[in-house]
Amino acid sequence: MRLERWITPAAFAAVTLAVIIMPAERSGWAFRDSVIPFLASFATTVAIFAVISLGLNVQWGYTGVFNFGIAAFFMVGAYTAAIFTKPPPAQPEFVSYVGGFGDKLDFLPFLSSDQWLPFLIGTAAAAVMCGVLAFLLSIPTLRLREDYLAIVTIGIAELLRNVSIEERGLVNSARGLTGIPRPFHDFFDPGDYRFVYFGIALGVLALVYLAVERGIRSPWGRVLRALREDELTTAASGKNVFAFKTQGFVFGAMIMGIGGSVFAYERGSVSPDTFTHFFATFIFWAMLIMGGSGNNKGAVLGAYIVWGLWIISLQLLGYDLPQFLRSRIFFIRDFILGALIIAVLLLRPQGLLPEERRVSIWLERQLKRRRRLWPWPRRREPTEAAPVD
């Protein structure tokens, strides 16, 4: 269908236009003072969410592992990063949390808590914690029918959120943690910092994207995709199904943890009310399903479009809306998201960007090096094989 080819560009263009025009129009076309900073914040959030969406893509899009508790990993990532970078609580009677390793790192200049190393340590710790959590969850569930994992992950997300609220000394219960040191924060003008952080978030996204792409296009990723297609055949090809499934789940969870940590450093504060099922699990599914599961570009595009809808609904509040709409705009947006998910599943199950047909970056590189034209995807005639025997 000719029309179908335009869906993806049209969706992209619509969101882009809306995200630029609405704030511009409202600020009287003051691009430098308000639109550009706004876009930087917008893009930062998109980058962070795209990271988590990529993590989900590894789990669901490639491995076929069904995680309905992204909130758990998002939250563990964010909190871990926070307590690894924050100084210990100053007034334990008012604010209390475990960790607070930020001070211990202050003895060297580039280790002080507002520089890059604590950021890296926090992010790494977040990834590790999420990996361990995912590994533990995989033990009772990965051998069972797919939807059992979904239920268990819903459970762990719910439980962890409640633990964070109930245990006062753990992460300062419902009030959450504030004042998380942000990398390089003191070196820049507060007004410009958002651009710096946009760079950081973009860098993390790029790294994660490359890592996922490289992992998925490696023989390792090939096994994961084979698992998604048919576990029996994969077992008959001599692969340890359970081990690879666990690896895919853990790898995806670690990426989600990284996303959580970058989120924490961007906000400078985290609190339990961010990590509800709705906000912290559902939107990532919406992003991935809409963008196209099994395609990393799709995961990023999905994050862009879904968060675009989010921002559009926020922007709409700046206009003179009837009271009826004004108080309900977010709920209407949620409804549209729910309906969109169903519509995508029914009408375009492959999402905006369908999965690509590629084998292995290693092979592509090899073949290029040998100055053979890689025949993908247009040239289909068989190239002569390497001399046999």
Add this chain to the structure above:
Amino acid sequence: MTDAVSRPADLVGRAQDIRRRYGDTAVTAALWLLIVGLVLWSALNSDTRQLFVNGVVVGSVFALGAIGLTLIYGILKFGNFAHGDLMMLGAYFAFFALTGRVSERPRFDKELPWSLDSLPGAVDRLGDLTFGYGLIIAAVVAVAVMAALSIGLDRLIYRPLRRRGAGIVIFAIASLGVAIAARSLMLIIWGPEPRSYVTGIHKAQQYPFDIRLKTDQIFIFAVAVGLAVLVYLLLYRTKLGKAMRAMSDNPDLARVSGINTDQIIAWTWVIGGALVAVAGVLLAIQAQLNPQLGFVILLPLFASAILGGIGNPIGALTGALVVGIAQEVAVEYFAPGYKSGVAFVILIVILLLRPRGLLGARV
């Protein structure tokens, strides 16, 4: 020679066989003992007796939800993640039928000119209950609406997916979409503030053994048990119910026997929708009307259904009572926020030890 070498290995093999054959039974027996022990202990211990009774009430609300869930799981073979939200939606429909209220702007309601509470005596309390017959009629309206809505959702969403041969995960994601849509619909129409069917304080009555119970709670328990028995009778005594079980067992053979499977699926949604509505109303009486509650209740529902063995209504009832009691009694020892943790722990234990549930796989 070969024999001599392989004999020890054979012994090991035989031991494994025995473990395979009897281990399952032993684990089940141990779990049952544990459950019965905990239930008895919490019922007899004077510290937890009150909580035990509360748990039975909470559990009976879970039971209705879990029975609906397990019914749909048994016949359509997918976990319906919209079940909790649809329960709440049903409760709101009853609220709407009763009071005719919708939210106009935050904390400000608009009352439609027609509603059940304008009927004469509709809100007069029935005996010691907090509500009048109006709510009961409203619940019936909600049952009808939810049954129709369920069929509509099946036609619109699940049937096309079924025809396409989509996997269970696609169904689950679709049902998540439904859950979100249902939740936001409640928020759009009635706003985020918690509500209740009737206002005013309801005093609990004193019963023997130092137990305090509201009559509403007895009502909840009675309705839940009554409906569970009805569902059981439906499944085991009526032609339709037997056909539903037959289809759950072997859809092809059901068709060969002349059972119209499309019709059975439609009936399953009707019954499932009706149960959803009643469960929602009971939940709203027991707790409150709150759009957030729908998704939260999903975990205990699934825990109950899995504990009882998916596809088995009596199992779901048993499982739900156990989960309800465990959650309430845990309040004595842990902070109330850990209620969901109890359901989670039960879930994990069952998945680790006996994934088919306690009453599952009785073939």
Add this chain to the structure above:
Amino acid sequence: MGVSILPVLEVKDVVAGYGEVEILHGVSIKVDEGEVVTIIGPNGAGKSTLMKAVFGLIPVKKGRITFKGRDVTGSPPEKMVRFGLSYVPQSENAFATLSIQENLEMGGFIRRDGLSERLNWAYELFPDIASRRHERAGRLSGGQRQMLALARALMLDPQVLLLDEPSASLSPKMVEAIFERVAQINRSGVAILMVEQNARHALQFSRRGYVLAMGVNRLEGAADELLESAEVGKLYLGAEP
């Protein structure tokens, strides 16, 4: 049995298969009133596929199926049952989680009246399952389960009964019992179309037989002729044609 002009069930040049895979490449079979017809043939000949195609469980791509002169091609199984056909699949032919009585009730699902008489009739015909009528079918032995499957299919008083390998994986004694029961059912006036692995045995109980191989008709004739025919053995063990 009198010879009728029209066959009760006629299958003409049926082409069918699973998805894109074609297994039957044009098979024709007919069953006259009150007779037992057996289809034999080597594995993979498409015998079971033919049964499923006749009963509407898989789509018929070409050809015609008529029942008492009426075109029933492509009717779903739930309709076939109403026309007066009944089918016993080869495996999983009882609802394992339902009781025996419930299995039979499901067999009579579309019956409006006379269910209890028919139940009694079935229990008389199959006394070994009658004593266990409230047990779950999953607990029955293979032979009993097969008896139950037969009884379930007979609950509607069909005119034609399709049997897919009634003797599969049963002990020799049980096979004997099943075939005797099949003969008894036939004597009550039910025409039977049967697919069998156990060719000799089945042919002894049949009036006519067909041999299928690789999805086409290869031989047909009176049962005793086929029994004597050396061709049949060759078709199975593939001597050069």
Add this chain to the structure above:
Amino acid sequence: MAENGALLRVENLVKSFDGLRAVNNCTLEVRKGCLTGLIGPNGAGKTTLFNLITGFLKPTSGRIHFNGERIDGLPPHLTFRKGIVRTFQVPRELKSMTVLENLMLVPSDQAGERIWNPWLFGFRVSRQERQIYDKALQILEFVDLQHLRDEYASSLSSGQKKLLELARTLMCDPQLILLDEPGAGVNPALMKRLVERLELLCHELGITFFVIEHDMDLITRLCNPVIVMSNGEVIAEGSPEEIKGDERVLEAYLGGQYLAGT
């Protein structure tokens, strides 16, 4: 006592499902370098036997020896490691992966299958990928599918899927290949080629085959010896000619009572 040259030996193997014995005290041997056929009526337990040998099912009792080593109860990926590969009766291709990927998946111990190796030892992964790629191309040519290498496996015809299954087994230098009805749905021209290929593999490369097949012509052309199973037991073994003349085999197929045991 073990006869010389027995690659696979199955002893008194039993597998029961809910009291039904699908494989009942089955004892047989597959000799090295042979194309052994396995025939029998439907429900004889042939596919169940394959599932037991490859570890997709665990036997109720009995032993399986491969190269003198006990392998019963090993999970599928470990029997694969020992050198046993199988195909499925109904082809189970990896649908939304290309034909080439279907093959490149198979070789075990690929360096790139460890998640960190692509980062640490890229060159090794790269070199190995090239080798696997070359091998996959060779095998695709061998089964005549090279023109389809970039197609999704789901778009193949059923005969081509059968060939893909065979190609998959060849990717890993197996010692024993279990083929479950390789001929079903393959057109005669392809079939002729398939027979040639199998013979070539067996005689030139010394791969042992154990083949379930219903097409007796194919069995006659291809296999020697042939083992006949009925009701979960081995009832005869011999050359195709012997089998055809064997009264018990005909009995098993045509019904009547065969003599059980001894």
